[in-house]
Amino acid sequence: xxIVPQPARTRFAPSPTGYVHIGSxxxxxxxxxxxxxxxxxxxxxxxDTDRQRYLPEAEAQIREAIRRMGLHWDExxxxxxxxxxxxxxxxxxxxxxxxxxxxxxGQLYKCWCxxxxxxxxxxxxxxxKQPPGYDRHCRFLTPEECATYEASGQPxxxxxxxxxxxxxxxxDLIRGPIVFHNHLQNDMVMLKSDGFPTYHFAVVVDDxxxxxxxxxRGDDWIATAPLHVLLYQFFAxxxxxxxxxxxxxxxxxxxFSKRHGATSIIxxxxxxxxxxxxxxxxxxxxxxxxxxxxIMTIGELTTRFDLTRISPSGGSFNIDKLNKFNGIYIRNxxxxxxxxxxxxxxxxxxVLGATLTEAEQVTLTRLLPLVQERVVVLSDxxxxxxxxxxxxxxxxxxxxxxxxxxxxxxHALQATTNTLVTLAPWETSVIETQLRQLGADLxxxxxxxxxxxxAVTGSSVSLPLFETLDILGQETTVHRLAHAVALLAETSxxxx
Numbered sequence: 315x316x317i318v319p320q321p322a323r324t325r326f327a328p329s330p331t332g333y334v335h336i337g338s339x340x341x342x343x344x345x346x347x348x349x350x351x352x353x354x355x356x357x358x359x360x361x362d363t364d365r366q367r368y369l370p371e372a373e374a375q376i377r378e379a380i381r382r383m384g385l386h387w388d389e390x391x392x393x394x395x396x397x398x399x400x401x402x403x404x405x406x407x408x409x410x411x412x413x414x415x416x417x418x419x420g421q422l423y424k425c426w427c428x429x430x431x432x433x434x435x436x437x438x439x440x441x442x443k444q445p446p447g448y449d450r451h452c453r454f455l456t457p458e459e460c461a462t463y464e465a466s467g468q469p470x471x472x473x474x475x476x477x478x479x480x481x482x483x484x485x486d487l488i489r490g491p492i493v494f495h496n497h498l499q500n501d502m503v504m505l506k507s508d509g510f511p512t513y514h515f516a517v518v519v520d521d522x523x524x525x526x527x528x529x530x531r532g533d534d535w536i537a538t539a540p541l542h543v544l545l546y547q548f549f550a551x552x553x554x555x556x557x558x559x560x561x562x563x564x565x566x567x568x569x570f571s572k573r574h575g576a577t578s579i580i581x582x583x584x585x586x587x588x589x590x591x592x593x594x595x596x597x598x599x600x601x602x603x604x605x606x607x608x609i610m611t612i613g614e615l616t617t618r619f620d621l622t623r624i625s626p627s628g629g630s631f632n633i634d635k636l637n638k639f640n641g642i643y644i645r646n647x648x649x650x651x652x653x654x655x656x657x658x659x660x661x662x663x664x665v666l667g668a669t670l671t672e673a674e675q676v677t678l679t680r681l682l683p684l685v686q687e688r689v690v691v692l693s694d695x696x697x698x699x700x701x702x703x704x705x706x707x708x709x710x711x712x713x714x715x716x717x718x719x720x721x722x723x724x725h726a727l728q729a730t731t732n733t734l735v736t737l738a739p740w741e742t743s744v745i746e747t748q749l750r751q752l753g754a755d756l757x758x759x760x761x762x763x764x765x766x767x768x769a770v771t772g773s774s775v776s777l778p779l780f781e782t783l784d785i786l787g788q789e790t791t792v793h794r795l796a797h798a799v800a801l802l803a804e805t806s807x808x809x810x
Contacts, residue, residue, distance in 0.1 A: 706772025
C-alpha cells in the first residue's frame with residue numbers, strides 16, 4: 315500500500331541582496347513541488363535582517379521571478395497568512411523574546427568584544443595557521459567583569475553557547491546522519507548589537523513559529539547546520555526534516571556561477587525560455603523520476619516528485635539540454651498561445667506595435683507555423699519576422715555568395731526579377747519550381763537562392779525562402795529584388 319505523506323509546509327526565505335539565480339530557483343521548485351505533492355503549503359518569507367546589504371529592488375525581483383515561473387506562494391509578505399508577519403524586520407520583538415529566554419538559561423551569552431578585538435583575534439589565529447573564529451573570551455568572564463561591562467553601557471552581541479564536548483548530529487534526509495564535533499564549532503552571534511538577529515537565529519525561530527516541516531536548502535548550508543540543530547535542541551522544539559539539496563554545477567564540475575554564464579532567472583525568461591520548460595529542466599538537476607523519463611508537465615512533476623529521489627551529488631547545468639527542452643515546449647504550443655507568448659517579444663523589438671492591424675494579423679498567422687519549427691527561444695522570432703513588416707537594410711556585399719562576382723549575381727537577380735514579375739499563380743510550390751529551374755539554368759543553384767534570400771529579408775538566415783516569398787507577396791518581392799539589383803549595379807559602377 316502506498317504511504318501518503320502528511321501535508322508539508324515548506325518555505326523559501328531569501329535575503330534580498332541579489333537576483334534569483336538558477337540554484338535558488340531549483341530549490342524553490344523542490345519546495346513548491348513537495349508542498350503541492352503532499353497537499354501542504356509553500357511559504358515565502360523575506361529575511362531582510364542584513365540591513366547593510368538589503369536591496370529593495372532585489373526583494374521586488376525575487377517576487378517577480380517566482381510569479382513569472384508560475385510558482386505562487388500560499389503565505390507571504392504581500393498576501394499574509396496565519397503566521398505573519400512574513401518579513402523578518404517586522405518580527406524583531408519575537409526574536410528578542412526568544413533570545414532573552416536562552417540568555418536566562420545560559421544557552422546564549424553576552425559578548426562585548428569590539429570589531430577591532432575580533433579582527434586581532436583572527437589575525438593572530440591566521441598567523442598560527444589556525445581556522446578563524448571567536449576565542450570565547452566573553453564566555454568565561456567573571457560575574458564582576460560582566461558587571462563592569464554592563465555598567466559601562468558598551469554595546470554587546472548575544473552568542474550561542476556551543477557545548478565544548480560531545481557531538482551534534484544532523485539527520486539529513488538525503489545523506490543520512492552527519493556528525494559534527496562540538497569543540498570545532500564557533501560560538502556564533504545570534505543577536506547583533508542593534509537588536510537584529512543573525513540569519514542563524516532568525517531562521518530557526520521563524521521556521522518553528524511558522525510550522526515549517528521540511529527545510530530544503532543548498533548543501534552549502536551543511537557546514538553551519540549544527541548551529542541550527544543546537545538551537546532546536548536548546549528550545550526543545552521538534553526538528554524539521556532537513557533536506558540539503560546538491561549544488562547546481564557547471565560543465566567543469568564546479569559550482570555553477572557567472573563564469574559559466576549563470577544569470578538571473580528573469581534573464582532566462584526575458585530571452586524567451588518558457589517557464590514550463592525551465593521548470594521541467596530544473597527539476598531534473600539532481601532529481602529524476604526514473605532512468606528514462608525527461609519531458610514532464612508541472613502536473614506530472616507534482617504527482618511524481620519524491621524527496622527521497624534527490625541525489626546527494628550535484629547535477630550539471632547543460633544549456634544544450636535546456637535549449638532542447640524549450641524547443642519541445644514551444645513546438646507543443648497551440649498557435650494562438652504561441653502568438654500570445656511571442657507577441658511581447660515582437661513588440662519589445664519594435665517589430666510590431668501595441669495593436670495589430672487586420673493585415674498584420676493575417677501575415678503573423680501565416681508566419682507562426684514556420685517560426686514555431688525554428689526558434690529555440692521566443693526572442694529568436696523577432697529577426698525572423700521583422701522583414702515581413704519592415705523594409706530590410708543591408709550591405710551590398712551580403713548579396714554575394716563566396717566565390718561569386720558582382721556581374722554574375724547582378725545578372726542572376728535581374729533574371730529572377732524578370733521571372734517573378736509575371737509569375738502566376740503566386741504560390742509557394744510554383745515559386746519554388748521556377749527559382750530552382752532558374753538556378754539550374756544559370757548554373758548557380760544554391761548561390762542564387764542565397765542572394766534572393768538576402769535581397770528580400772536583408773539576412774542570410776531567414777524563414778524558408780519559398781514560403782517567405784509567398785507571404786511577402788509578388789509586389790513586395792519584386793520591389794525588393796529591384797532594389798537589390800540597383801544596389802549591386804551601383805557597387806559595380808563604383809568599382810570601375
